[in-house]
Amino acid sequence: MTNEIYVEKNGYIATLVLNRPDKRNSLSRAMFQAIVDQLELLRIDSSIKLLIVRGVNEVAFSSGADISEFLDVRYATDNAKAYNELALKAIDALYKFPHPTIAMIQGLAIGGGLELANACDFRIATPKSKLGITAANIGIVYNLESTKRLINIVGVAKAKEILYTATIFTAEEGKNIGLITALHEPEEIDEATLQFAEHLLSKSSIANAGIKKIIQAIVDGENEESDELAQLVLDSFSSDDYNEGIQAFLNKRKPIFNK
Numbered sequence: 001m002t003n004e005i006y007v008e009k010n011g012y013i014a015t016l017v018l019n020r021p022d023k024r025n026s027l028s029r030a031m032f033q034a035i036v037d038q039l040e041l042l043r044i045d046s047s048i049k050l051l052i053v054r055g056v057n058e059v060a061f062s063s064g065a066d067i068s069e070f071l072d073v074r075y076a077t078d079n080a081k082a083y084n085e086l087a088l089k090a091i092d093a094l095y096k097f098p099h100p101t102i103a104m105i106q107g108l109a110i111g112g113g114l115e116l117a118n119a120c121d122f123r124i125a126t127p128k129s130k131l132g133i134t135a136a137n138i139g140i141v142y143n144l145e146s147t148k149r150l151i152n153i154v155g156v157a158k159a160k161e162i163l164y165t166a167t168i169f170t171a172e173e174g175k176n177i178g179l180i181t182a183l184h185e186p187e188e189i190d191e192a193t194l195q196f197a198e199h200l201l202s203k204s205s206i207a208n209a210g211i212k213k214i215i216q217a218i219v220d221g222e223n224e225e226s227d228e229l230a231q232l233v234l235d236s237f238s239s240d241d242y243n244e245g246i247q248a249f250l251n252k253r254k255p256i257f258n259k
Contacts, residue, residue: 004019004030005017005018005035006038013048014051015054016035016039018031021056023066024107025062026066027065027087029066029086032086033086039090039093039094043098049099049259050099050100051099052102052104053117054105054193058126060107060108061104061105061109061116062108062110062112064111064113088145088146092119100197100208103124105123106129106189107129107130109131110132114133115146118150118153123174124180124196125171125175125184126189130170130171131168131169131180132166135163136164136165136166158177171183202254204239210236213229214229241257244256244257
């Protein structure tokens with residue numbers, strides 16, 4: 001049986017691949033667990049400094065949670081609670097991944113699929129991509145964490161429109177409201193995503209990992225630096241990256257950071 005979630009590594013870049021093309025990469029309970037497991041392995045892998053999440057082909061990033069499981073593992077209240085907790089654990093693990101993350105969206109990103117993409121730092125799509133959160137079509141109350149994440153990206157008014165109407169909209173519309181970072185033609189999106197990833201990797205991984213923690217702290221409601229975050233800032237001034245950045249600036253050259 002082909003792995004429905006697998007990881008490819010290319011230097012400092014890991015790619016988490018959703019590989020269930022016959023179901024348009026709909027997310028099963030087993031897939032959510034595999035996402036949790038794979039992200040934990042990548043989190044502790046010091047060779048990885050950036051993560052791309054994508055569907056295995058151009059048909060879909062993910063069409064959402066597997067509806068066929070709903071009458072089995074998500075029907076009764078207790079079952080729904082266990083299922084939802086696992087799904088949220090997977091999405092939260094992606095949101096809290098310590099390095100920059102990019103969702104490469106081809107085709108559909110619907111429901112749980114868009115929820116997964118919204119947990120990434122950046123979302124790159126094609127003009128053919130379709131987006132939406134359709135919980136209101138099947139009587140599900142969208143969870144607080146992912147609603148907050150959506151609001152942080154597009155604002156309250158647009159989040160209400162997306163959730164209340166359950167409308168499927170284009171990636172171009174998504175770009176206009178700040179949901180999509182960049183649009184590229186289908187034949188160009190692989191290379192464009194890789195180029196963007198390599199551009200991020202040309203910067204200090206220490207700085208970007210720290211910046212990510214600071215931004216998430218602000219987004220999650222912090223108004224003052226904790227002792228941990230204050231130390232993170234101070235430690236950056238004694239890092240090899242800081243020394244290289246200063247020397248590069250003084251010598252008018254591009255910095256070459258260690259990874």
